[in-house]
Amino acid sequence: MRAALMLMPLLLAPDASNDPRLEPILARLAEEAEAFANAATRIVGQESLQQKALVTRRRFRLRVGQDALKPPPPQYRQREILSEYGFSVFREAPNSLHELRKVVAVDGMPVAGSARARETLTLGAVSDDDRLKKRMLREFQKHGLTDAAIDFGPLILLFRQRELSNYRFEIAGEGNLGADPAIIVGYQQAAGPALLTIFEGNRAARAPLAGELWVRGGDYLPLRIVLRSSPGENEKNVVRHLAEVDYFRSGYGVLLPASVRYRRLAGDDLVVENVCRYSNYSMFSVDAEIKFEPEPVAEPH
Numbered sequence: 001m002r003a004a005l006m007l008m009p010l011l012l013a014p015d016a017s018n019d020p021r022l023e024p025i026l027a028r029l030a031e032e033a034e035a036f037a038n039a040a041t042r043i044v045g046q047e048s049l050q051q052k053a054l055v056t057r058r059r060f061r062l063r064v065g066q067d068a069l070k071p072p073p074p075q076y077r078q079r080e081i082l083s084e085y086g087f088s089v090f091r092e093a094p095n096s097l098h099e100l101r102k103v104v105a106v107d108g109m110p111v112a113g114s115a116r117a118r119e120t121l122t123l124g125a126v127s128d129d130d131r132l133k134k135r136m137l138r139e140f141q142k143h144g145l146t147d148a149a150i151d152f153g154p155l156i157l158l159f160r161q162r163e164l165s166n167y168r169f170e171i172a173g174e175g176n177l178g179a180d181p182a183i184i185v186g187y188q189q190a191a192g193p194a195l196l197t198i199f200e201g202n203r204a205a206r207a208p209l210a211g212e213l214w215v216r217g218g219d220y221l222p223l224r225i226v227l228r229s230s231p232g233e234n235e236k237n238v239v240r241h242l243a244e245v246d247y248f249r250s251g252y253g254v255l256l257p258a259s260v261r262y263r264r265l266a267g268d269d270l271v272v273e274n275v276c277r278y279s280n281y282s283m284f285s286v287d288a289e290i291k292f293e294p295e296p297v298a299e300p301h
Contacts, residue, residue, distance in 0.1 A: 019171040021220075025185060026169060028220040029213065030161040035254045037157055040087040040097060043256065044122055045281040046114075047085035047101065051145055052076045053272045074269065081106050081143055084117040085278065087154060088125040088133055097154045100125055100133060101140045122284055145274075153257040153278075155225045155245045158209065166192035172212060177224060177246075181217040186210075222247055222255060240265045252283050 055075040083101040090098065102121040103111050112120075124132045137150075159167075172186035189208035214224035227243040242263045247255040260276040283293045 021183060022169060022171060022185070025183065025213075025215050025220045026159075026164055028215070029156075029159045029222055030164060032222055032255050033156045033158075033160040036154070036256075037097065037160065039252060039254045039283070040154065041089065041125060042285070043252065043254075043281055043283050044084060044086040044118055044125070045256070045278050046104075047083045047276050047278055049079075049081045049083070049145075049274060049276045051079040051081075051272065051274050052270070053079070053145075054270065076270075079107060079143075079145060081140075081145070083140065084114065084121045085153075086121050086125045090130045090133060091128060092130060097157055098133075099151050099153055100136050102136060103140060103143060106143050118282075152227075152243050152245050152260045152262060152276075155227065155243075156222065156247065156255060158225075159213075163192070166190065167209075169213075174217070175214070177214050177216075180223060182214045182223060183217055183220070185213040185215065187213060221249060238267060250281060252281075256281055 053076060055077050081103060082105040083103045086100050087097050088100050089096065100121055102117040102124075104114050104117050105111055121136070124136055127133070157163075166189055167187045168190050170186050172184045175182050175184055188210045209227060209229075211228050212224075212226040213222060214226070215222050223246065225245045225247075227241075227245075229241045242265070244259075244261045246258045246260075248258045250256045257276075257278050259278065260274070262272075262274045262276075264271045264273075285293070
């Protein structure tokens with residue numbers, strides 16, 4: 001994930017922080033975050049990442065006539081990367097969960113067999129060797145992505161019980177997410193370390209978090225986490241980072257990411273967009289060998 005931030009204000013109803021729904025919503029959110037933390041390192045799936053990235057113009061082109069009065073239209077490059085996908089912790093940071101990937105195909109061209117890639121990913125996830133995990137991170141980044149926005153899938157972990165006191169929460173309104181009526185909860189980080197890290201070249205900046213939580217009306221199941229930041233301002237454009245993570249309740253009884261959409265904008269202009277979709281989740285156990293348990297049919301909750 002990505003610089004020093006200008007938080008976007010939320011339009012909140014008067015006394016929204018006193019809404020009686022807020023306490024049970026946060027209790028359900030923390031419960032689901034703990035369940036994810038306990039199960040994530042034993043779950044692998046498949047990620048399809050589609051990237052649309054602005055092409056930087058390096059060559060001078062002479063333009064005449066009426067066309068010379070208009071700015072040239074933006075040009076975008078499309079990439080698609082299919083990976084086996086999972087979660088792990090590093091020995092040097094045992095309290096942080098990170099995404100791991102093993103690339104299967106790039107722009108439709110096979111890189112590795114899916115079964116072998118899943119086995120390699122799983123062995124890396126359970127290994128105590130951080131070098132193996134970092135090697136997978138480097139391999140993923142070398143495939144020419146303009147902006148490899150990562151670690152959005154575990155975003156729900158920001159709202160474990162011990163973290164809730166770091167945020168201000170207020171009911172921001174209601175809406176619909178697909179067929180589900182939803183309650184929208186605004187959040188803004190008010191304490192604790194800045195958790196959003198933005199890399200620009202060799203520089204890294206950190207920023208507090210702000211955005212929205214969408215929970216299902218009635219049972220308060222978390223459905224979507226929205227994150228917004230404006231990490232800097234130059235003379236012409238404000239750079240903004242926007243992310244949406246949609247979750248579904250899996251057959252394993254825990255929330256898992258269904259999709260991630262990340263966008264970086266300069267003013268109103270799109271610089272890069274990553275859309276990730278997730279499927280084919282399995283839970284594995286490690287005895288004498290790795291055994292995968294296909295996802296059972298999820299029960300309604």
